Structures are given as C-alpha cells and as structure tokens.
Amino acid sequence: MATQANWACQAPAVNDNELRGSGLPRIIGTSAALRRVLGMVRMVAPTDATVLINGETGTGKELIAEAIHQSSNRSNGPFVKVNCAAIPAGLLESELFGHERGAFTGAVARSIGRFELAHGGTLFLDEIGDLPLELQPKILRVLQERQFERLGGASTIHTDVRVICATHQNLVEMIDEGEFRADLFYRLSVFPIELPPLRERPEDVRLLVCHFAMDYAGRMRKPITAIADQFMEALAHHSWPGNVRELQNFIERSVILSKGPVLTGSLSDLKYKQKASVPVTLEDAESSHILKTLRETGGVVGGPNGAAARLGVRRTTLISKMRRLGLKRGQSFAAPKPAEAQAGFGYTGDRPFEAFGIDERNSAGAGGHGFQYG
Numbered sequence: 001m002a003t004q005a006n007w008a009c010q011a012p013a014v015n016d017n018e019l020r021g022s023g024l025p026r027i028i029g030t031s032a033a034l035r036r037v038l039g040m041v042r043m044v045a046p047t048d049a050t051v052l053i054n055g056e057t058g059t060g061k062e063l064i065a066e067a068i069h070q071s072s073n074r075s076n077g078p079f080v081k082v083n084c085a086a087i088p089a090g091l092l093e094s095e096l097f098g099h100e101r102g103a104f105t106g107a108v109a110r111s112i113g114r115f116e117l118a119h120g121g122t123l124f125l126d127e128i129g130d131l132p133l134e135l136q137p138k139i140l141r142v143l144q145e146r147q148f149e150r151l152g153g154a155s156t157i158h159t160d161v162r163v164i165c166a167t168h169q170n171l172v173e174m175i176d177e178g179e180f181r182a183d184l185f186y187r188l189s190v191f192p193i194e195l196p197p198l199r200e201r202p203e204d205v206r207l208l209v210c211h212f213a214m215d216y217a218g219r220m221r222k223p224i225t226a227i228a229d230q231f232m233e234a235l236a237h238h239s240w241p242g243n244v245r246e247l248q249n250f251i252e253r254s255v256i257l258s259k260g261p262v263l264t265g266s267l268s269d270l271k272y273k274q275k276a277s278v279p280v281t282l283e284d285a286e287s288s289h290i291l292k293t294l295r296e297t298g299g300v301v302g303g304p305n306g307a308a309a310r311l312g313v314r315r316t317t318l319i320s321k322m323r324r325l326g327l328k329r330g331q332s333f334a335a336p337k338p339a340e341a342q343a344g345f346g347y348t349g350d351r352p353f354e355a356f357g358i359d360e361r362n363s364a365g366a367g368g369h370g371f372q373y374g
Helices: 011-015 032-044 061-070 089-097 133-145 171-176 182-188 202-220 229-237 243-257 267-276 282-296 307-311 315-325 339-343
Strands: 004-006 051-054 079-083 122-126 147-149 156-158 162-167 191-194 226-228
Touching: 032 061, 032 191, 051 061, 061 079, 061 122, 061 162, 089 133, 133 147, 133 182, 171 182, 171 315, 202 226, 202 229, 202 243, 226 229, 229 243, 229 267, 282 307, 282 315, 307 315
Parallel strands: 051 162, 051 191, 079 122, 122 162
Antiparallel strands: 004 226, 147 156
C-alpha cells in the first residue's frame, strides 16, 4: 500500500508567501526562477514601458501581464485582454481600433475598440506573433504616437494606454522569414521577460500539486486530506510539456475521479505522455535536422541543391539560424548523439533526483514553488 503524504504541513508554504502583499496576490512561490521573473516585474511595473513576455504555452504569460498591471500606477484603470490568434484577421482591426457606422457591411452602429477601452489602463495583446502583417504598421503607430482612427472614421483619437504583449513564438525568426516587422519588434521588446517552462523548475511541482489539489478539493467538496507518495513522485518526475496548465488540468481531473481521502491518479497516463513526447528541446531538433541536411549536401548552404533550398528557407535565413544555434559553416558534421543521451531525463519510476539535474539534498524542504496558471 502506498504511503500517504499529508499536505497539512505543506499548506503554510503555499499560503505564507514572502511575495504576498507586493501587489501580486495570485502569484505564489519562492523558487529562484520565479524570483527572477518577479524581480523583473517589480522593476518594470512602475514605468510605462512596453513589455514583451515570451514563454511556452501554459507558463502563465497572462498572469504575469496582469501582475505588472496590478503593480503599476495604472492598477485602478482597466486591464483589457485581446488574443490575436483567436480573432479572425478580417475582424481584428475593428476589434482593436473600433469602427464607425457604415464602415463595412453589417456595421450598423459605432463600435469602440480595445485601445479606447483600455484608456488609462493596460492593453494585453496575447499571441502577438499571430498579428497579421498588414496590421502591424497601425500597431506601431499607436505605440509611437499614441493616436489612431477608427475604421471608416476621419477623426484622430488620442489614447493613454500601456501595452503588454506575449507570445510563444520566436519573433526574431519570424523577422528573418518576413512574417513580422523588425521595427515593431524593437518597439515591443523594450523590456522582454522570459518565462521558464515547468521542466526547468522541477522543485516547484510538489507544492503546485498540493496547491491545486487543495483548491479543487475545496471547490468540489471532496474529503481529500493527503496525496499518495507514489503518485506525487510520478508527478514530480514528469516533464510536463504543457507546463503549469497541463499540471493544473491533470490535478483537477484526478480530484474529480478521487473516491477517498488520499489523492491518486492514473500513472499510466503520465507514462504514456512521457513516451509520446520528444525528450529534446526545439533547438536540439532544429540543430539535428539542419546538420542532417548539411551532411547530405556536403556542407553546401546556398545554390539550387544546397541545404537552404532543401529546407525551404532563404540562404541568409539558414545562416542566421545556424549562428543562433551555434553551428559553424565548414565544421565537421558528425552524427549527433542519441537523443536519450543528450536529454538526460525521462521518468522510469526509479531514477534518482540526480538524473534530473536536481540535488536531492538541496531540494528537500526548499519550499519554492511557482505561480498559479490562469
């Protein structure tokens, strides 16, 4: 029978947070990765600087954007959110800037855009990488001149709004490929913040599990008072490709299925997901594919039979990507090491903490955990 880890002793670590009271009520934890992010939030919040938040899906980009707003001098103003990927390209301009009556078929009344709604507050543009290329100059103008016109209108509207953007895409690569304007990127990335994925904060997982388990148990009125040790160990060693959002959803499902006071779940689901995921980073995969293509072309980059042509990119784009990945032209393109040897992780159920880059002596009782997603 699996031993049980009562979370009563861990609950104070979740609730008694030294960061509480700093204007960030929904962010909890003391891990080094979180402290670095929150330190940057505290530095930029009092200013009106444009912030660009980068991070994988599920890392909490919207939460950090809201924390910046709540910690700023604009906290009493509106916090308006726009997901650029969720709105059709043909409607996004009207959604952002508004439109006048008769501006297009179906425009039976004047509509106020998000930039006007956010006046005196903060506008959060999520998934900015999905912003249509033809709309990017208008965003740049608003950022630089703080004015715009409604769609179909002639009068200029002045706005006082702070803009925070977020994306999971590599905007530098998109610039090289002609999919994002360089001038807009420079204007957006005045103060970039990089959110670490959950796999780079393994010490956070245990307290996040306790936090979400207590939260959902309370909401669903489940008499859960402990978490099975075997279940917790599996959660702690999983790579969580979907980051905090995936962990949160998995705990919610586990609480729903729980029938007793000890929380457990289907470990087979975690093992399946771990095997299904590629145990290398995106940069590793890109490097491997580029090296493979270069070996096939004998190291030739340009020309009709060169690596750039085979990869479907311009020669300059491939050279830029090679520089970013640390690949040198003319180097010996030896066969890469097996992915398993490079990755150094993958939960098998009996691997020590050292196999995951964690010092068990230093991790125990650290009390550090990350921020709640959503």
